[in-house]
Amino acid sequence: xxxxxxTGNFExxxxxxxxxxxxxxxxxxxxIAYLSMGAQGAIxxxxxxxxxxxxxxxxxANSGQLPASAGQVILVCRLYCNGWLYxxxxxxxxxxxxxxxxxxxxxxATDFDFDAN
Numbered sequence: 366x367x368x369x370x371x372t373g374n375f376e377x378x379x380x381x382x383x384x385x386x387x388x389x390x391x392x393x394x395x396x397i398a399y400l401s402m403g404a405q406g407a408i409x410x411x412x413x414x415x416x417x418x419x420x421x422x423x424x425x426a427n428s429g430q431l432p433a434s435a436g437q438v439i440l441v442c443r444l445y446c447n448g449w450l451y452x453x454x455x456x457x458x459x460x461x462x463x464x465x466x467x468x469x470x471x472x473x474a475t476d477f478d479f480d481a482n
Contacts, residue, residue, distance in 0.1 A: 375402045377413050377427060381448065393448030400425060400442050400450075400459065421446035438463045 377400045381392035388396025413427035423444040439462040443454035450458025 376400060377402060377425060377442075379413075379415065379423070379425060379444070379448065391447060398444060398448040400440075402427065402440055417446075422451060423448075 379393075379398045379400065381389040381396055383389050390396055392398065413425055416424050418424065423446065425442045425444070427440055428438070440459060441462060442459040443451040444458065445451050452458050454460070
């Protein structure tokens with residue numbers, strides 16, 4: 366996790382390394398993909414969940430915050446195997462999900478699985 370210098374909001378950094386430990390530049394251009402966590406200005410100790418689908422696409426889930434919301438929701442992102450957001454997923458590559466329906470309480474993704482798609 367890191368804070369964006371200009372917005373002050375948190376971002377997730379997803380890294381792909383080569384066998385020798387160096388950054389894989391075929392992943393997001395420099396080996397690191399940064400995913401915005403929305404308007405979230407604090408982290409409650411939640412670790413992102415990352416899985417790689419059989420087709421190579423990457424799914425990441427963690428807490429996030431919608432710009433007009435005061436509460437944490439679940440943020441799910443889908444990336445191509447090259448580290449870029451997959452725009453066919455919700456039109457942007459990411460989606461915020463309010464599991465409690467209140468936008469007031471922290472939602473957390475503890476695990477997830479893939480369907481046939």
